[in-house]
Amino acid sequence: MEKSASTQSSSLSQPVSLLTAIGPGILMAAAAIGASHLVASTRAGAEFGWQLAWLILAVNLLKYPFFAAGARYTAATGQSLLQGYLQQGRGYLLLFMVLNSIAAVASTAGVAMLTAAMLSLFVPLAIDVLALIVLVSSLLLLTLGHYALLDKVTKVIMLLLTITTLIAVMLAFNSSASIAPEIASASPWQWAQIGFLVAMMGWMPAPIEVSTWNSLWLLEKQKTHHISPQQSLFDFNLGYATTAVLAVVFLALGALVMHGSGEEFSASGVKFAAQLIDMYTHVLGEQTRLLIGSVALLCIFSTTVTVIDGYSRTLDHGYQLLSKQNSSNSRLTITMLTVSALGLGIILFFKGALLPLLEFVMILAFLTTVVFAWLNYKLMTCDALPKAQQYGTRMKVLSALGFIYLISFALLFLYWLGTK
Numbered sequence: 001m002e003k004s005a006s007t008q009s010s011s012l013s014q015p016v017s018l019l020t021a022i023g024p025g026i027l028m029a030a031a032a033i034g035a036s037h038l039v040a041s042t043r044a045g046a047e048f049g050w051q052l053a054w055l056i057l058a059v060n061l062l063k064y065p066f067f068a069a070g071a072r073y074t075a076a077t078g079q080s081l082l083q084g085y086l087q088q089g090r091g092y093l094l095l096f097m098v099l100n101s102i103a104a105v106a107s108t109a110g111v112a113m114l115t116a117a118m119l120s121l122f123v124p125l126a127i128d129v130l131a132l133i134v135l136v137s138s139l140l141l142l143t144l145g146h147y148a149l150l151d152k153v154t155k156v157i158m159l160l161l162t163i164t165t166l167i168a169v170m171l172a173f174n175s176s177a178s179i180a181p182e183i184a185s186a187s188p189w190q191w192a193q194i195g196f197l198v199a200m201m202g203w204m205p206a207p208i209e210v211s212t213w214n215s216l217w218l219l220e221k222q223k224t225h226h227i228s229p230q231q232s233l234f235d236f237n238l239g240y241a242t243t244a245v246l247a248v249v250f251l252a253l254g255a256l257v258m259h260g261s262g263e264e265f266s267a268s269g270v271k272f273a274a275q276l277i278d279m280y281t282h283v284l285g286e287q288t289r290l291l292i293g294s295v296a297l298l299c300i301f302s303t304t305v306t307v308i309d310g311y312s313r314t315l316d317h318g319y320q321l322l323s324k325q326n327s328s329n330s331r332l333t334i335t336m337l338t339v340s341a342l343g344l345g346i347i348l349f350f351k352g353a354l355l356p357l358l359e360f361v362m363i364l365a366f367l368t369t370v371v372f373a374w375l376n377y378k379l380m381t382c383d384a385l386p387k388a389q390q391y392g393t394r395m396k397v398l399s400a401l402g403f404i405y406l407i408s409f410a411l412l413f414l415y416w417l418g419t420k
Helices: 002-021 024-032 035-048 053-077 081-088 090-119 127-174 191-202 210-221 229-258 269-284 286-323 329-350 354-380 393-419
Strands: none
Touching: 024 210, 024 229, 024 286, 035 090, 035 191, 035 229, 035 286, 035 354, 053 081, 053 191, 053 210, 053 229, 053 354, 053 393, 081 090, 081 210, 081 286, 081 354, 090 127, 090 269, 090 286, 090 329, 090 354, 127 229, 127 269, 127 286, 127 329, 191 354, 191 393, 210 286, 229 269, 269 286, 269 354, 286 329, 329 354, 354 393
16 A cells, blocks of 8 residues: 555656756747747748748757757766866867857847847837847846746746647638638749758757757756756757747748738838738738737747847856856856847847848858757767767767758858859
């Protein structure tokens, strides 16, 4: 009888412990589900229908080993990926820091401008002013609540985002005003579309350096909860699967609602946001305007918050390792302020031209992905990692396929750029 009660208690505690462990992976999903989904996936569906759905899933699969390194290495060693880079050699961490600094400023600018564009649907102010409001709000959330508040808020946002997005897709499937089947879709497999394909894949599901955020968030979570390697991998897989599924969901929205409309996206952030919501409500009904607008705003705002936190944490942690100084909340806050200020400068430079900025940031992410992927793969196959925790044959094969894909498309894009 006691054994039965003990078994029952154990079976009940297992899902509870898994739920307790959830956090870093969901934060990673919040960082991923932003411009890559709201803009790139929706645009892919709007322009090409369902043709790129398989590519989105393939990209998520081929990048999986490089993203999984964040959770697996930290769970196995109790160290961050950045500590692993440093143990491989000081030059490895310096290489990461240089590329990560560039990506931090560019990515912050991109997601903040997109958030401002979506916010312009509700607040009639200039996009530059709204971008400043978005950045200040994000910084207040992070500096006042730090990780604990970010962890709780992001779980709520992700739950709302998932529910509202699925509702929107169901409405789209049931819409009587769907696109006529005789409308022919343009082919994405044209030379002129190389730039768009690379941009879409650059942030699909996110820049690979996000794996270092997952690593640091996991260490932060472990300060208050004991998390086993199995739990950390479950958390990561849950977040990663969520990003892949929602990427296809956003493509479905574009394909069902916007494909065949004949209207082109505007480069202006304010106009783009209005076009996006107007096309949805034109088919789904005016009563869904608040629903779609809320999905878009929640999606990208959660990305902005996690992008600022993630990049700032990695930059601060990298500096701490290189300089051999202790961690400092004040230095982390200064890093967040600096990244945000430089990001705002880029927003002012682009003068509200959202799509050109996002394409630049996404392409930059794709071209640097090979380096970040190589750094992570090197760690997961190094002798310093216990043999049981190293990547096995299947993950090595998948990694090899990932490298072939990344390098091939990078070279193809550079050749395409040279012929323009």
